[in-house]
Amino acid sequence: MRWVIGNGVEGEPASDKDKVLLAVAPHLVLDGAVGAAELTGAGEVVIVAHHSVREIVSRAAEERLDCGWDPVPVRVVTAADAFVAGEASAVVHWVDRGLATPTGRPPRLDPRPTLVQNVETLAHLALILRYGSNWFRSAGSPEEPGTTLITMAGAVRRPGVYEIETGTPVGELIELAGGAAAPLGALLIGGYSGTWAEPAAALPLPFSSAGLAAVGASPGAGMIAVLPRTACGLAETARITRYLARSSAGQCGPCVFGLDAIAGRLERLAVPDRLERLAAGRDGDLALVRRWLGQVRGACRHPEGTARMVASALRVFATEAGLHAGGQCSAMSTAAVLPVPVPREPGP
Amino acid sequence: MKVRLAVDLIACDGRGLCAELLPELITLDDWGYPMLARRQVPAVLRGEAAAAARLCPKLALRLEALEARGRR
Numbered sequence: 001m002r003w004v005i006g007n008g009v010e011g012e013p014a015s016d017k018d019k020v021l022l023a024v025a026p027h028l029v030l031d032g033a034v035g036a037a038e039l040t041g042a043g044e045v046v047i048v049a050h051h052s053v054r055e056i057v058s059r060a061a062e063e064r065l066d067c068g069w070d071p072v073p074v075r076v077v078t079a080a081d082a083f084v085a086g087e088a089s090a091v092v093h094w095v096d097r098g099l100a101t102p103t104g105r106p107p108r109l110d111p112r113p114t115l116v117q118n119v120e121t122l123a124h125l126a127l128i129l130r131y132g133s134n135w136f137r138s139a140g141s142p143e144e145p146g147t148t149l150i151t152m153a154g155a156v157r158r159p160g161v162y163e164i165e166t167g168t169p170v171g172e173l174i175e176l177a178g179g180a181a182a183p184l185g186a187l188l189i190g191g192y193s194g195t196w197a198e199p200a201a202a203l204p205l206p207f208s209s210a211g212l213a214a215v216g217a218s219p220g221a222g223m224i225a226v227l228p229r230t231a232c233g234l235a236e237t238a239r240i241t242r243y244l245a246r247s248s249a250g251q252c253g254p255c256v257f258g259l260d261a262i263a264g265r266l267e268r269l270a271v272p273d274r275l276e277r278l279a280a281g282r283d284g285d286l287a288l289v290r291r292w293l294g295q296v297r298g299a300c301r302h303p304e305g306t307a308r309m310v311a312s313a314l315r316v317f318a319t320e321a322g323l324h325a326g327g328q329c330s331a332m333s334t335a336a337v338l339p340v341p342v343p344r345e346p347g348p
Numbered sequence: 349m350k351v352r353l354a355v356d357l358i359a360c361d362g363r364g365l366c367a368e369l370l371p372e373l374i375t376l377d378d379w380g381y382p383m384l385a386r387r388q389v390p391a392v393l394r395g396e397a398a399a400a401a402r403l404c405p406k407l408a409l410r411l412e413a414l415e416a417r418g419r420r
Binding site for chain 1: 356357358360361362377378379380381383
């Protein structure tokens with residue numbers, strides 16, 4: 001083992017947990033990264049930090065250098081600002097060659113094996129090294145011990161990052177974030193390539209891999225986005241899917257063409273009053289989307305993750321799709337709820 | 349030794365030769381990129397599979413030994 005890379009890229013547009021962790025406790029992450037380097041015999045630690053917190057992490061690394069704290073050198077690299085830049089092989093590619101694209105092979109630098117861990121995992125490791133595994137296991141469940149950071153986004157009164165015991169019920173997490181700011185419509189669990197779920201089904205479930213499996217979801221990137229009933233789930237899904245399609249690294253044909261095609265049909269399905277759909281046939285759009293969901297794939301999991309999210313939207317918003325077919329929409333506002341970065345204009 | 353097919357989708361350009369040479373195992377998706385009906389190559393198709401891999405103009409199709417490959 002030669003390198004330890006701390007992944008603090010956090011390309012998820014609505015997620016803040018890694019940025020908050022790096023800003024609030026940079027030394028905890030560095031302790032964990034250096035600990036991982038010592039355990040694996042790595043010669044260097046590289047922290048890839050989101051640009052908004054990079055200076056904080058750099059300062060922490062300088063403080064350690066000044067007092068000769070670490071047995072291995074620690075380097076801090078500004079992360080590329082893109083959704084797929086956080087994929088493990090893309091992180092290594094970025095550190096190695098300055099290209100933030102997935103490589104589809106087991107990631108390694110130098111070319112010896114490279115350990116890539118999310119910065120939160122490294123913080124957990126630092127705490128285990130300090131206080132022992134029994135202490136760590138005193139929170140959470142036996143199968144999924146410890147605490148975890150989650151970003152609560154969307155229609156909650158106090159959106160933000162919270163540290164919770166793994167397995168805390170989803171409903172309690174919404175209360176922790178100040179409660180719902182509007183009647184609940186749907187929950188997007190795990191990030192933008194996560195899973196849409198009905199509130200009634202998801203609220204009692206423990207926020208853990210085992211618990212969320214009941215609605216086909218997983219903790220994923222540690223995020224719950226709350227959609228109010230006043231918003232249109234199909235419109236939100238179409239916007240997010242377009243963003244994810246645009247976020248393709250552009251390397252694999254089925255991802256480039258497939259996600260674009262799916263986003264295009266979802267955009268039509270999201271608009272309830274487009275007359276042309278009467279000619280095109282709404283069922284045709286739905287059938288095509290379903291067909292393409294089984295065809296998108298690539299060297300990394302970006303296309304499949306997007307397809308999983310869209311498939312869950314077609315389940316959860318099936319009633320809404322029926323309304324749209326009749327020219328109606330249950331939404332009371334067309335304003336976008338979940339944030340999506342504005343595309344950069346192509347340069348001259 | 350058992351072998352299986354693997355497509356490097358980063359290298360693949362959707363030329364479609366593989367699906368013509370090995371229709372028993374490879375079909376094309378709606379955008380012309382190969383989909384593997386099943387990854388493991390039956391013994392009777394070993395020769396055809398090897399030819400398809402050799403003739404891929406982008407060197408994107410390859411045969412891998414099933415046992416030798418580690419977990420991803």
